[in-house]
Amino acid sequence: xxxxxxxxxxxxxxxxxxxxxxxxxxxxxxxxxxxxxxxxxxxxxxxxxxxxxxxxxxxxxxxxxxxxxxxxxxxxxxxxxxxxxxxxxxxxxxxxxxxxxxxxxxxxxxxxxxxxxxxxxxxxxxxxxxxxxxxxxxxxxxxxxxxxxxxxxxxxxxxxxxxxxxxxxxxxxxxxxxxxxxxxxxxxxxxxxxxxxxxxxxxxxxxxxxxxxxxxxxxxxxxxxxxxxxxxxxxxxxxxxxxxxxxxxxxxxxxxxxxxxxxxxxxxxxxxxxxxxxxxxxxxxxxxxxxxxxxxxxxxxxxxxxxxxxxxxxxxxxxxxxxxxx
Amino acid sequence: xxxxxxxxxxxxxxxxxxxxxxxxxxxxxxxxxxxxxxxxxxxxxxxxxxxxxxxxxxxxxxxxxxxxxxxxxxxxxxxxxxxxxxxxxxxxxxxxxxxxxxxxxxxxxxxxxxxxxxxxxxxxxxxxxxxxxxxxxxxxxxxxxxxxxxxxxxxxxxxxxxxxxxxxxxxxxxxxxxxxxxxxxxxxxxxxxxxxxxxxxxxxxxxxxxxxxxxxxxxxxxxxxxxxxxxxxxxxxxxxxxxxxxxxxxxxxxxxxxxxxxxxxxxxxxxxxxxxxxxxxxxxxxxxxxxxxxxxxxxxxxxxxxxxxxxxxxxxxxxxxxxxxx
DNA sequence: GTTCATTTTGAAAGCGCTTTCACGAATCGC
DNA sequence: GCGATTCGTGAAAGCGCTTTCAAAATGAAC
Numbered sequence: 194x195x196x197x198x199x200x201x202x203x204x205x206x207x208x209x210x211x212x213x214x215x216x217x218x219x220x221x222x223x224x225x226x227x228x229x230x231x232x233x234x235x236x237x238x239x240x241x242x243x244x245x246x247x248x249x250x251x252x253x254x255x256x257x258x259x260x261x262x263x264x265x266x267x268x269x270x271x272x273x274x275x276x277x278x279x280x281x282x283x284x285x286x287x288x289x290x291x292x293x294x295x296x297x298x299x300x301x302x303x304x305x306x307x308x309x310x311x312x313x314x315x316x317x318x319x320x321x322x323x324x325x326x327x328x329x330x331x332x333x334x335x336x337x338x339x340x341x342x343x344x345x346x347x348x349x350x351x352x353x354x355x356x357x358x359x360x361x362x363x364x365x366x367x368x369x370x371x372x373x374x375x376x377x378x379x380x381x382x383x384x385x386x387x388x389x390x391x392x393x394x395x396x397x398x399x400x401x402x403x404x405x406x407x408x409x410x411x412x413x414x415x416x417x418x419x420x421x422x423x424x425x426x427x428x429x430x431x432x433x434x435x436x437x438x439x440x441x442x443x444x445x446x447x448x449x450x451x452x453x454x455x456x457x458x459x460x461x462x463x464x465x466x467x468x469x470x471x472x473x474x475x476x477x478x479x480x481x482x483x484x485x486x487x488x489x490x491x492x493x494x495x496x497x498x499x500x501x502x503x504x505x506x507x508x509x510x511x512x513x514x515x516x517x518x519x
Numbered sequence: 520x521x522x523x524x525x526x527x528x529x530x531x532x533x534x535x536x537x538x539x540x541x542x543x544x545x546x547x548x549x550x551x552x553x554x555x556x557x558x559x560x561x562x563x564x565x566x567x568x569x570x571x572x573x574x575x576x577x578x579x580x581x582x583x584x585x586x587x588x589x590x591x592x593x594x595x596x597x598x599x600x601x602x603x604x605x606x607x608x609x610x611x612x613x614x615x616x617x618x619x620x621x622x623x624x625x626x627x628x629x630x631x632x633x634x635x636x637x638x639x640x641x642x643x644x645x646x647x648x649x650x651x652x653x654x655x656x657x658x659x660x661x662x663x664x665x666x667x668x669x670x671x672x673x674x675x676x677x678x679x680x681x682x683x684x685x686x687x688x689x690x691x692x693x694x695x696x697x698x699x700x701x702x703x704x705x706x707x708x709x710x711x712x713x714x715x716x717x718x719x720x721x722x723x724x725x726x727x728x729x730x731x732x733x734x735x736x737x738x739x740x741x742x743x744x745x746x747x748x749x750x751x752x753x754x755x756x757x758x759x760x761x762x763x764x765x766x767x768x769x770x771x772x773x774x775x776x777x778x779x780x781x782x783x784x785x786x787x788x789x790x791x792x793x794x795x796x797x798x799x800x801x802x803x804x805x806x807x808x809x810x811x812x813x814x815x816x817x818x819x820x821x822x823x824x825x826x827x828x829x830x831x832x833x834x835x836x837x838x839x840x841x842x843x844x845x
Numbered sequence: 846g847t848t849c850a851t852t853t854t855g856a857a858a859g860c861g862c863t864t865t866c867a868c869g870a871a872t873c874g875c
Numbered sequence: 876g877c878g879a880t881t882c883g884t885g886a887a888a889g890c891g892c893t894t895t896c897a898a899a900a901t902g903a904a905c
Binding site for chain 1 (some may be wrong): 890892
């Protein structure tokens with residue numbers, strides 16, 4: 194920077210101003226500085242800048258998994274929107290391990306990020322206390338609940354489950370099942386299953402069969418169908434906690450000679466690409482994956498532009514996309 | 520830090536050493552310092568640390584897209600391996616736009632990252648010159664080619680295409696097609712298509728039909744089948760540049776009453792979850808998506824541990840996973 | 846041509862660490 | 876037991892910016 198200052202014939206302070214807040218510098222000098230900077234190929238050292246300034250243009254976001262296409266979609270939107278404003282995403286993944294989450298949040302917060310985004314509402318005490326103590330905006334995304342630490346943007350998985358239960362009840366089904374990978378620390382899938390069963394019970398007075406499978410992928414869906422039918426042969430409608438499972442069940446049903454939706458109604462969750470293109474097209478519940486990313490980015494930008502901007506706790510809701518399987 | 524020093528009754532310098540390089544400090548003091556630090560809830564400011572030190576524990580990685588499950592898988596592995604060693608991933612996505620790539624690389628390099636990872640071998644002049652000038656290890660991943668800027672870890676898409684062409688040729692097919700989304704800036708898909716056609720021509724003396732579709736998803740695959748058969752009804756084998764397209768074509772084939780693989784052989788690319796669980800199970804070519812992540816992380820760690828460690832240019836190859844569709 | 850208000854600019858003080866350097870203490874060899 | 880090494884520690888000098896503060900320059904008003 195000193196060199197640029199010398200070449201432009203100004204002081205380092207002016208170089209800093211010309212580059213960071215051009216409006217505070219006279220037109221003439223700004224041009225001289227900018228030209229000198231480009232001629233010398235000067236790139237400001239952001240670390241030094243951040244140390245001197247109050248905050249880094251980094252936004253820490255921690256997600257359970259990068260391969261989960263829901264979070265990937267959210268990150269994608271956030272990245273696009275925030276990148277454009279000069280913010281960089283620092284991404285951490287904890288594989289559904291709260292202690293790793295705490296370590297990541299600790300590490301991130303020591304960067305003085307402009308904002309911190311975490312997934313879900315379940316955190317260790319330590320995570321919560323770090324997040325509460327942080328000066329920057331903190332957003333808990335994906336799950337909706339009362340009283341976020343700072344701001345919350347997401348939807349209720351329980352409501353998503355209820356929507357499915359209510360849909361089946363309103364169609365007059367008496368024997369239904371819910372299949373999901375519930376055992377892992379995936380509280381989201383459990384909330385959906387719970388919402389489904391509760392709503393179906395409330396609406397029909399009947400118990401739904403809940404089946405816990407070991408993974409979210411197609412193969413498990415295939416096996417699940419047989420298990421559901423073995424336990425309860427009268428089952429006429431099955432909701433899944435994921436489209437892949439649902440698709441797997443559809444393949445298995447086809448092999449078993451079951452017609453969908455006449456013999457068996459199927460409802461997925463996620464609205465993955467595959468859902469719209471199954472044959473018949475899979476009805477599913479769509480979480481607002483892109484919307485969350487956009488809302489989070491917007492909120493961060495708003496808070497950063499005006500530190501007194503209000504916190505928020507947004508429920509973006511889910512949508513039942515009815516296609517051909519129910 | 521000063522406070523911790525006072526509480527522990529030592530100098531700030533000792534605190535720094537006790538926390539960063541415990542082996543250079545006497546057992547007794549180290550314990551005192553550590554206790555004081557935890558008692559005060561002291562978290563070192565990494566920005567200051569990075570400014571004083573030479574390098575940030577940040578690794579910049581730029582990918583075309585976060586929603587692409589190949590890159591997501593690679594990032595996932597990198598993140599897991601590098602996180603464990605205290606490095607943070609800074610992720611940028613450019614949506615296949617070289618100029619955005621250059622901007623991201625510029626921004627990243629002004630952080631003095633410990634390493635820079637970019638996707639592919641096609642960069643603007645500016646990107647190349649920044650990358651060449653950077654002091655840290657630079658890895659170009661996913662594509663294999665001669666002479667990387669620094670190190671390269673990937674595989675040859677052309678070879679992946681050739682493998683498909685050779686497979687069809689060796690099965691005695693005479694009329695084959697390759698379907699892919701070739702128009703976009705996706706040079707990878709084009710390389711595969713080129714490799715396929717070249718190899719098939721070399722092996723059989725026959726021309727393969729190349730069909731360019733507008734997107735990579737299931738729906739396009741459905742439509743593509745009809746178009747291929749309309750142009751060239753004798754086609755008996757189709758290779759796709761993505762599993763989703765292939766799956767779409769399988770759905771369409773099923774509706775059209777075609778038996779797979781008897782009437783039509785199908786070969787995918789990607790080995791997505793869906794491939795193994797189609798009915799019949801989809802044969803496909805599997806790119807080393809996780810392996811790339813691991814190799815990149817390993818290489819970065821090696822270079823960082825020993826700055827004189829050799830650069831490398833690795834071709835991880837692809838694998839033909841033969842299942843039931845060919 | 847002054848004076849006063851306003852804008853521009855430069856000097857300098859950090860931001861919170863790491864690391865070199867030098868010094869006193871502990872350890873060693875003979 | 877004495878000098879020669881090591882080892883452990885603290886003082887202090889930055890790392891490369893931003894930002895306050897005050898001085899200089901400009902312009903408006905009389």
